[in-house]
Each structure stands twice: as structure tokens, then as C-alpha cells.
Amino acid sequence: MYLNCKTYFSYRYGTFTPKQLVEAAVEIGATSLALTNINNTSDIWDFVALCNAANIKPIAGVEIRNEDMLCYVLIARNNLGLENINRFLSQHLISKEAFPLRPSFSDDVIIIYPFDKGFFSNLVPNEYIGVQITDINRLLCIDYKKYVQHLLVRHPVTFQNKTYYNLHRLLRAIDKNIILSKQIDTHKAAPHESFLSFSVLMDYFQQYPQILSNTFQLLDTCSIEMTFHLDKNKKYYTASKEDDKELLRKLAYDGLHYRYGTRNKTASERVEKELKIIDDLNFNAYFLINWDLLKYAKSRGFYYVGRGSGANSIIAYCLQITDVDPIELDLYFERFLNPYRKSPPDFDLDFSWADRDEMIDYIFKRYGRDHVALLGMFSTFQFKASIRELGKVFGLPTTEIEKLLVGDYNKADKNHLQIYQYAKLMNDFPNHLSIHPGGMLISEHPIYQYTAIDLPPKGFHTAQIDMFVAEEIGLYKFDILSQRGLGHIKDTIQMVKANKGIDIDIHNIEQFKKDKQVAANIRTGNTTGCFYIESPSMRQLLKKLRCDDYKTLVAASSIIRPGVGQSGMMQTYIYRFHHPDKFEHIHPKMGEILQDTFGVMVYQEDVIKVAHHFAGLDMAEADVLRRHMSGKTRGNEQMITLQKKFFSNCKERGYPDHIAAEVWRQMESFSGYSFCKAHSASFAVESYQSLYLKTYFPVEFMVAVINNFGGFYSRELYFQQLRKIGATVSAPSVNYSEYLTSILDDIVYVGFVHIQNLEKKIADIIITERQQGGIYLHLQDFIERTNIGMEQLNILIKVGALSFTGKTKKELLWEGNFLRKATTSITVGKSLFVEKPMSFSLPQLPQTPLEDRLQEMDILRFPQANAFEMVEADLSKYPLAKDIPALKGKEITCLAYLVCTKDTATKKDRRRMHFGTFIDAAGDWMDTVHFPNSAAMFPFKGRGFYEFSGIVTEEFGVFTIAVNTMKKVGIKKLN
Structure with missing residues (x-):
């Protein structure tokens, strides 16, 4: 009977979860059920497991559609049929070709056409026509007896009831990106596509018993056997x-x-x-x-x-x-x-x-x-995204939708109420197939x-x-x-080999662990650009732990994670690290279990240890608990069972309730954010590799960080770091720059990729022509050989890419635009004869350093020299980062350049506060904390210079300024 049922894996169409579909089938007394989602079989395994548990015969299939047009329903007669359906489906999804209107399958696959397709002639044994309750009267228009053996009852099941029919319509409007009033019948299912009981369907088809009989017989011939938890991976790498x-x-x-x-x-x-x-x-x-x-x-x-x-x-x-x-x-x-x-x-x-x-x-x-296949995953509708999508479907203006997103709605407005109602119903619905990260x-x-x-x-x-x-x-x-981070390492190794002829064995980890200079860089937080240990919070943690060895770095890699950090256990760990004799464990057993980590759960293994040794769960249960708490399972029924057993066992062992509750809280804080110890160790190994390269090949390393476009900070900061370590950094140059940033004769040339609005094809032409014809001799030579347009030429001149000519930017702009207008025919490539360039007599057109910096900010988004050259302030009156330790406890006023901020909230009342990271005029770090009152009164206003006043505080050797007041400082104006 139920040969055409869908779940919400018919994306933006069906409204049942797999579990709800099977439960609804049980409620109406169904004994068999076919799952036929639109163009996918995503939840067929879940469906089969649910049906088996509910004592319903599962049948596998798929509904094939070309956009809104229903082509046919495919039903697998057996497992081979499902395999063939999956092959057929995959072939067309991969090729993006439309599905054929009349497919060909072996007897293992049943094809059911909708009645309105009219495929009544030349039907083969595995082809059928599906008759809906809305088609019954149309049977009078065909030669019923001639085709009766190919007719089946096809009652589609798409939604639960009228409410979910409305949700279905909204999902279809979202899919079509239209307002609801623009929806037409072909966009959506018919209103009758919900479960009807067996007796009701029998009544509809009482005059056509043969159709009912055909349907029952077909259902009897279908079966699907699926084995769970049985290894289905490639069995052998060799032959056996x-x-x-x-x-x-x-x-x-x-x-x-x-x-x-x-x-x-x-x-x-x-x-x-x-x-x-x-x-x-x-x-x-x-x-x-x-x-x-x-x-x-x-x-x-x-x-x-x-x-x-x-x-x-x-x-x-x-x-x-x-x-x-x-x-x-x-x-x-x-x-x-x-x-x-x-x-x-x-x-x-x-x-x-x-x-x-x-x-x-x-x-x-x-x-x-x-x-072979990449593993899929499912992007789902979440509440705010649903509000936004439904708001558009209801035709609300953007400003009104934004208010709904923050809970500002009119309780008397029917549209507002419906949007909230249906957003809740569609929460966690699959939206589309995505790709697992790896x-x-x-x-x-x-x-x-x-x-x-x-x-x-x-x-x-x-x-x-x-x-x-x-x-x-x-x-x-x-x-x-x-x-x-691995790109940083690979590119550094290659550049060191190319520039210095040195081969680096990056796997010689033991040497790196023993290196005193590497250890010093970890201990002082000199880790900018290094994988996983360059963020402000990690840099501070390394300094607080005075970390200069591998095992401490392994622990630091884990306690920085949100689960440990946000639970307060990170602070506890730091304190106990420095004062191993000045604390008591929450319970002696916890001290015994977690001796190596000062009684603090740091790794996922610690959850297993505590669950097993403290609370008496067996190792299998402890590992399942660990997986739940690290977000590697779905569903919470098993978690609830384990939680009850945890507390029951604790009571049997005589632990006070508050001790058991606190231990559970600490375990639970790991949810989704903990590392296993081996994972932390792997990160620490990579951190050491990055640190070694940074320590001994700092210029190549920082260029590699820039060229991989990845790090905690913006590229501006990494270019600043290059200058800080003494590297000569040149503006992009048409004669020496590559597309990426490069090193030539110990000079770092900014890559063309960093020039805003410079077309890649122009960069490629510049590089290719230079490689083939040699360096450019002068402006006219450059124009003639590249045939560059005025707009692109002006960008290059303003960024300093033609400074080799010895002329100012203003002179080059004037001459370049004259040459472009004066030249009517240009042949790209180097001339056979070296000709003198046109000469110009121009008045003096000076260019100030401030003009250069402003143009660089506009074109590169960062200055080529020290940014503090631009600030409108007397730098001599402000202390630098190196002066701050001597000012502990005092209120000071600083001027610094904003690098990044971190937003957070107070634990007690969830008030908004911030952490700030700045650099001073010497390029050194300054860290600030902005408590709620200060954060509210003196907010950040984007990148730039800030003057701030506050008290210097210190914690385990790390100095921070608790900001009381702050204002943004402008840059100098051109005369």
C-alpha cells in the first residue's frame, strides 16, 4: 500500500523524520513500508533498522524527479535491486544529466510510473502504473482490463497532517526562493499525501480488487537484508x-x-x-x-x-x-x-x-x-536561519526579519507567530548534502x-x-x-633548500625538543606563525606555564581547548602547576587517578579513567561516555543511561552527592572540545617543527606563512613580523615580484596577489614577459611589452611597483597616462632594437612618506613601513610593552595598534566583555582586558590606533592592562 513514502531527507519537501515515519506507520497498522525519498537514499539504513525494530517489513526505493517533474518511483526487489538503484541514481547525479523518462532495469528493480504519464503500452513485467486515490475516476478512461496486471495502489506519504502540509509548502517556497503567494501546484505535493489507514484505502479501491491484489503481491516479492556492525571495508591491502x-x-x-x-x-x-x-x-x-x-x-x-x-x-x-x-x-x-x-x-x-x-x-x-567515496554530512536548518528563510517567504522586509532574529516580534501579528511556529518545527531538518571535513x-x-x-x-x-x-x-x-600549518612547513623547507642549499630533516623531532633556542621561544611566547600556539591566549598560556619542554606543551595544547578553559579547570591547572603542594584534590581518588595532571582532567583519556576508576563504569561504557562527551555520537538516550549509572555507582561507593556532581560537571565540560592525549601530542610535534623553522630560518618561515594565507592573524601582522626580525621587505616590483611573496638576494618582495584589484591575468603577463624578455628597462618599455591598461597601470604605480625607474609616483602617473594615450598601436613583447624612452619635462611633483603609507593602505590594506609613522600623536609620551612589567599595579596610558579582539561574557551574569591584542611602536605585544562597563562605554571601532588607560595586572608572569577608558586615535592629514 505504502509504496511512496518520504522523510525529511527529501530535502525541503518531506516533513517526517525516519523515526516519525515508522511510528506513524505502526499507528495505522501498516505491515510493510517503502521509503522512496526524492533522488536520494540517505536514510535507508536508519529506516531499515527502525522498521525491523517495529516489526514492519522495510522496502527500499527512491522517487526520481527532474526538478519538479515526477518521473517514476523505483522499488528494490532485493539488495541487488538497491545496488542498481544507487548506481543509476549516482550516474545521473554525478553527470548532472536529466533522468530518462523511461529507464531500463533488470527484474531486481520495479518501476512505477505516475498515472498521468500515460505509459500504458508495451509495459514490461517490472513496469507498473501507480494509481492514487485522486486517479480512481480516471480509470474509466482507459482499457482497464487490458492493463490491470500493471496497476498498483500508489498512495504518497509526504507529511503528517495539515500543520505539516503548511510546513511542506513553506519548505517548497524556500527551495524555490519565492514568496508563498507565488507558489503554484507543480511546486508542491497534493494535500492528500499523508497516511491513510488500510481500511480507508480499501474503501477507495473496493471496485478494483485486482489493483489491491497486485500491490500485495508486489510487496510480498520485495525484501531487503542489511547487516549492521559487520566490517565492510577493503579486506586486504595485499592478496590475503x-x-x-x-x-x-x-x-x-x-x-x-x-x-x-x-x-x-x-x-x-x-x-x-x-x-x-x-x-x-x-x-x-x-x-x-x-x-x-x-x-x-x-x-x-x-x-x-x-x-x-x-x-x-x-x-x-x-x-x-x-x-x-x-x-x-x-x-x-x-x-x-x-x-x-x-x-x-x-x-x-x-x-x-x-x-x-x-x-x-x-x-x-x-x-x-x-x-571509494568522500563521506557525506548534512547541513541542517537551525532556528535563526529558519527565521530568516521563512521571513523571506512571508515577504517581510529585511529590517523586520532582523528584529525577529533577536526575539523582537509582535504577538498580535499572525505572520510573526507562524514564522516562530514553523521555524521550531523545521529545526534540525536536513537542508542539503554536504561533505565531511575529511x-x-x-x-x-x-x-x-x-x-x-x-x-x-x-x-x-x-x-x-x-x-x-x-x-x-x-x-x-x-x-x-x-x-x-603544513603548507608553512613544506614551503619553508623548500625555500631554505633553494636559497641556502640546506636540507632539513623535519622529522628529527628529538633534536627540536632538546634545542635550547627553540625552548626559549616557547617559554617567552615568541610563537607568531607557529601552528596552534600563536594565538594570544595560547601565547599567554605558554608564558604562564613557563613552557619549555615537550610534555608541558602537550598539556598546554589540550587545556587551551574550550572544554577545559571555560570550565575553570585551565586556571586550576596553572595554579597547581606552580603550587603542587598547596591544594587539595576534590577527592583522594581523583588525585590518585589524575596524578600526572594535578588532579585536573585534561585529556579525553581522563574521562575514561575517571568514569572507570572513580565511578565504576566498565571500560566499554567509559569509552562510550567519552565518545558522547566529545561529540562523536548522535542521540542522547545512551548518554542519559550512562549518567544515571554514574551517579548510582558514586552513591554506592559512598561519594557525597556534591562531589559526584562536580566530577560529572568537569567531565561534561569536555563536550565537543577535548583532545585525546595523542592528539595533543601530535599538535605539539607540529608546533615544534614550526618553532624550529621559525627559530633558525625566520624569514623563509614567515614568507611561507604569508604565502599559505593562513594563520591566526592578518597578513599585515606577518609582514610586520618580517620587518621586526630585520628582513628587508620591498614593495611589489614589476622586475622582481612573483605572484606570491618571494625572497631574492635576501630581499622579500611582496607578491602581486596582495595588490587589491590587480587582475591575475595582468600579473601573469608581467611575470611571463619578464621571464622571456628580461627585466623592464623603463616605464615605456613596461607599457609596450605588457600592453597594460591605464587602470591597472595606475594601481601598480601607486603601490610602488615601478620605483626602479627612480621617478616619483606622481611623475610616473603623469607619464604613464600620457604614454597610454599617445600610443595607438602596441605590440606585446620586447622590441628587437633598444630605443630611448620618450622624455618629459615636468615640474617637481614630490611624494611624501605619508602619501605612500595611505596609498599602501588603500591598495595593499597594510602599510609597507611602520604603521606608527601615520598616527597623529607624540609617541614619546607613551610607555612601550617592554616598560610595562616595571609598572605593575599602576594606571598607565598607552598608544597601540589593534591586532585582534576576542569577545566573551562574564560567567555570573553573561555580560559582554572583550580581550584585546595590540602591538606597540616597537612591534611588541600588548594585551588588554575590557570588563563589561568599560566594554560598553568604550567599544572597539575597527582596525587602527587606540589610546587606552588602565591598571597593569600580572598573573603568573603575564602582564595585562585592565582598560578603564579608550579612544580611537586618527592618522595624520596630508598638507
Whole structure:
């Protein structure tokens, strides 16, 4: 009967959740149910599990549409039918071709056409016509007896009731980006598309028993069998499990000798232990595939970092998947893989943002497109976004919508009330398929057995299932991630090799850990540009901890996370770090469990330790709790059960209620924001690599940071840092600049990419012509060889790119515009004969440094020299950052240039406050705190110079100015 049911995975169309659809089917007494979402099979696995639990026969299918036109419904007669449907669907979603109006399938797929298509002739055995209750009278218009064997009851189910029908209409209007009054019938479903009971449908078709009989018979022939939690990944890297086992053993021992030498008994014993567990749990191929990916990356010169819980494995360390020594940090392998762990492990493999796409492409080609897909995820409607979309559908002006977003609405306004009502109903509805940040699936059998494939804008085949479904059905993801920090490292290494002829072994982590100058830079917070440790809060934390060793940096990488920081445990950790004998643990057992971290939960493993050793949950339950608290599961029923058991066990063990509640609060604060220790260690390794490069090759390192367009701060700050370390930074030059910032003869030339409104094709012409014909001799030579237009020429002159001519910008602007107008025919390229340029007699046209700075701010968005040359103030009367420690407790007035701000709220009453980060005239940091009263009275007003007064405070060696008053200071005016 119910051959055409949809959930909200029919994006912006259906209104049932999968669970609601099955519950509604149970309520009306359905014994079988077909899920046929529009052009996708995203929730088919959830649907099957729900139906099995409800004792309803699940049937898999899809509704095929070309935009608003319903073409047909496809029903899988069996698992092969579902695979074929997924293949068919994927083929057209990937190619973006319209679906055929009359497809061809084997008997494993049933095709049901809508009645109004009129496909009544030449129907093959697996083709049917679906008859809705609205089509019954139209049966009188056909030769019923001739076609009766091909007629079925097709009653679409799209929404629950009248309220949800209205929501459906709104979703359709959102999809069409129209106001509701512009909606037409073809945009939306018919009003009758909600569940009707079996008896009601029987009444409708009482005169056509053969149609009912056909429908029942078809339902009987359909079945779908889906196995959950059974490994569906690529089984072998080689030809067999035994070959995988032997290869992994060989690679592990080769790596063991490289990492530890030949006489490390502890390491050898751990290798043997891990190899046995990996083999017992059938993860040999998983390790070897990761090893294979990184072998390819090395062959291409790609730098990478392996991180996450995989760094708990000595095998991963020996295979150089990670650079974290698990013995050094006492990381236990069972956190990554153990016989009791129900969830699959995974490695996080980070590549440079510039290399990641090639790595993804390699995986597709290495393991085959029929077996590989990027993991999907679902963008969902959230309340504010829903308010905005519904406001547009109701035709409200933008100003009125903005008021609704902050809760300012008219309770007597029907539109306002409806917008809030339906925004709540559609909260968390899937909006569209998106791409998981890095997950990839590699299956043993064709991927179409499990999911259809789509092609989002990224350009790679993407599964229509998310990580939760993949995990449930036994597909374990490979995480292929990217970050710009690795681009910094890779580019620095290449520039050092090119400029200085030095080869750097960036994996020589032990040398970096022992380097005294590197340690000094960590301790003083001299970490600008370095991955994960350059932000103001991290820089301050390093100084507070006087961090100059690896293990402290590992802890710092985790306690800076919001879960630890916002719960107050970061401050507790810092205090206890400095005063290990001046505190009491919340309970002696907590001190025993968390001895290494001063009784503070810092890592995800600490949640497992506390749940198991303090509250008596078994290790499997403790790991599940950890996953819930780190946001790696969905649903909260299991979490509620574990929470009850936690408190029940605590009571049985005699812990006071307030102690149990506080321990739970500390655990809960980790939700979504904690690191496992191995993850922190991986970040710390990369931080050391960045720090080493910054310490010994600072110019190349900072240029690499600039060229990767990624860091905590704006590019202006990184150019300022170059000047601060003594580098000569030149304006963009048509004779020496590349598209990206480059180093030539120890001079840093700003890249053309930083020039606002300069067309890339013009930059390419300048560079190509220079490479082919040599440097430009003068302005006329440049114009003739590039045929540059006046607008683009003026930009280059104003930014100083033709300063090699020795003429002022004003002279060049005058001459350049004259030459462009005077020249009627220009041949691009260098002339065969060197000709003297035209000469001009011009009055003196001086250019002041202030004019240069202002033009640079306009064209580059940052000045080429010290920004403080522009400020309208006497700098000599303001203290610098280096003077502040001697002024502790005093009120001072400073002048500084704003770098960035951080907004937050007070814990007690959630009042708005800020932290500010500035640089002074010497280029050194100044940090400020703006409490609510000050923040309200003296707000920030964008980038620029600020004069502020406040009290100098100190905490564990870090000095901050608590600002009382502040004003923005202007820049000098041109005479």
C-alpha cells in the first residue's frame, strides 16, 4: 500500500523524520513500508533498522524527479535491486544529466510510473502504473482490463497532517526562493499525501480488487537484508590476510629499528603486543592502506602529520604514520584499538591545503571509483536561519526579519507567530548534502551496495550517508584532512633548500625538543606563525606555564581547548602547576587517578579513567561516555543511561552527592572540545617543527606563512613580523615580484596577489614577459611589452611597483597616462632594437612618506613601513610593552595598534566583555582586558590606533592592562 513514502531527507519537501515515519506507520497498522525519498537514499539504513525494530517489513526505493517533474518511483526487489538503484541514481547525479523518462532495469528493480504519464503500452513485467486515490475516476478512461496486471495502489506519504502540509509548502517556497503567494501546484505535493489507514484505502479501491491484489503481491516479492556492525571495508591491502600480516610485521620491525635501534626490549614487546591485537581484530589492511597513502605522499614531496588516537600506536610510530612516541608519553594502545571497543578507530592524516586534493584523487585512482567515496554530512536548518528563510517567504522586509532574529516580534501579528511556529518545527531538518571535513570510505564490495553517490561543488564523489550511518553499518572512515600549518612547513623547507642549499630533516623531532633556542621561544611566547600556539591566549598560556619542554606543551595544547578553559579547570591547572603542594584534590581518588595532571582532567583519556576508576563504569561504557562527551555520537538516550549509572555507582561507593556532581560537571565540560592525549601530542610535534623553522630560518618561515594565507592573524601582522626580525621587505616590483611573496638576494618582495584589484591575468603577463624578455628597462618599455591598461597601470604605480625607474609616483602617473594615450598601436613583447624612452619635462611633483603609507593602505590594506609613522600623536609620551612589567599595579596610558579582539561574557551574569591584542611602536605585544562597563562605554571601532588607560595586572608572569577608558586615535592629514 505504502509504496511512496518520504522523510525529511527529501530535502525541503518531506516533513517526517525516519523515526516519525515508522511510528506513524505502526499507528495505522501498516505491515510493510517503502521509503522512496526524492533522488536520494540517505536514510535507508536508519529506516531499515527502525522498521525491523517495529516489526514492519522495510522496502527500499527512491522517487526520481527532474526538478519538479515526477518521473517514476523505483522499488528494490532485493539488495541487488538497491545496488542498481544507487548506481543509476549516482550516474545521473554525478553527470548532472536529466533522468530518462523511461529507464531500463533488470527484474531486481520495479518501476512505477505516475498515472498521468500515460505509459500504458508495451509495459514490461517490472513496469507498473501507480494509481492514487485522486486517479480512481480516471480509470474509466482507459482499457482497464487490458492493463490491470500493471496497476498498483500508489498512495504518497509526504507529511503528517495539515500543520505539516503548511510546513511542506513553506519548505517548497524556500527551495524555490519565492514568496508563498507565488507558489503554484507543480511546486508542491497534493494535500492528500499523508497516511491513510488500510481500511480507508480499501474503501477507495473496493471496485478494483485486482489493483489491491497486485500491490500485495508486489510487496510480498520485495525484501531487503542489511547487516549492521559487520566490517565492510577493503579486506586486504595485499592478496590475503596472511600476506597483510607478514607485510605489516616487516614494516613494523624496519620502523622499530629506525625509531628505537635494535636493543629496545620495551619497544619490541609493545610492537608484538600491538601486532597481535591488530591481526586479531582484522585491522592489518587498515594500517597498510594508511601507510600506502603516506608512501605516496612522500614520493610526491608532500609533508603530512598523522594525529588523533592513532598516535597511541607504536606500530603507527614505526610506520611513520605519526611522529609521536607513545612510550615517551605513556600512551596506551587500547585507547585506539582494543577487543572491547565497539567504535572503529581512525587516523587523522593532515596534509597541506595545496596537496590534499591530489591525495584524495590518488585514493580514488588507487582503490577504484566503484569502491571509494568522500563521506557525506548534512547541513541542517537551525532556528535563526529558519527565521530568516521563512521571513523571506512571508515577504517581510529585511529590517523586520532582523528584529525577529533577536526575539523582537509582535504577538498580535499572525505572520510573526507562524514564522516562530514553523521555524521550531523545521529545526534540525536536513537542508542539503554536504561533505565531511575529511572522511573517506574504501569498501571491499562496490560502494553502491550501501549508498548512492552525489557530486557536490568540491568535485569528488560523495556518499549520501554520514559518519554515523557509516559506522553503524561497518564502514570505517579514513580521515584525509588539510591545514595551512603544513603548507608553512613544506614551503619553508623548500625555500631554505633553494636559497641556502640546506636540507632539513623535519622529522628529527628529538633534536627540536632538546634545542635550547627553540625552548626559549616557547617559554617567552615568541610563537607568531607557529601552528596552534600563536594565538594570544595560547601565547599567554605558554608564558604562564613557563613552557619549555615537550610534555608541558602537550598539556598546554589540550587545556587551551574550550572544554577545559571555560570550565575553570585551565586556571586550576596553572595554579597547581606552580603550587603542587598547596591544594587539595576534590577527592583522594581523583588525585590518585589524575596524578600526572594535578588532579585536573585534561585529556579525553581522563574521562575514561575517571568514569572507570572513580565511578565504576566498565571500560566499554567509559569509552562510550567519552565518545558522547566529545561529540562523536548522535542521540542522547545512551548518554542519559550512562549518567544515571554514574551517579548510582558514586552513591554506592559512598561519594557525597556534591562531589559526584562536580566530577560529572568537569567531565561534561569536555563536550565537543577535548583532545585525546595523542592528539595533543601530535599538535605539539607540529608546533615544534614550526618553532624550529621559525627559530633558525625566520624569514623563509614567515614568507611561507604569508604565502599559505593562513594563520591566526592578518597578513599585515606577518609582514610586520618580517620587518621586526630585520628582513628587508620591498614593495611589489614589476622586475622582481612573483605572484606570491618571494625572497631574492635576501630581499622579500611582496607578491602581486596582495595588490587589491590587480587582475591575475595582468600579473601573469608581467611575470611571463619578464621571464622571456628580461627585466623592464623603463616605464615605456613596461607599457609596450605588457600592453597594460591605464587602470591597472595606475594601481601598480601607486603601490610602488615601478620605483626602479627612480621617478616619483606622481611623475610616473603623469607619464604613464600620457604614454597610454599617445600610443595607438602596441605590440606585446620586447622590441628587437633598444630605443630611448620618450622624455618629459615636468615640474617637481614630490611624494611624501605619508602619501605612500595611505596609498599602501588603500591598495595593499597594510602599510609597507611602520604603521606608527601615520598616527597623529607624540609617541614619546607613551610607555612601550617592554616598560610595562616595571609598572605593575599602576594606571598607565598607552598608544597601540589593534591586532585582534576576542569577545566573551562574564560567567555570573553573561555580560559582554572583550580581550584585546595590540602591538606597540616597537612591534611588541600588548594585551588588554575590557570588563563589561568599560566594554560598553568604550567599544572597539575597527582596525587602527587606540589610546587606552588602565591598571597593569600580572598573573603568573603575564602582564595585562585592565582598560578603564579608550579612544580611537586618527592618522595624520596630508598638507
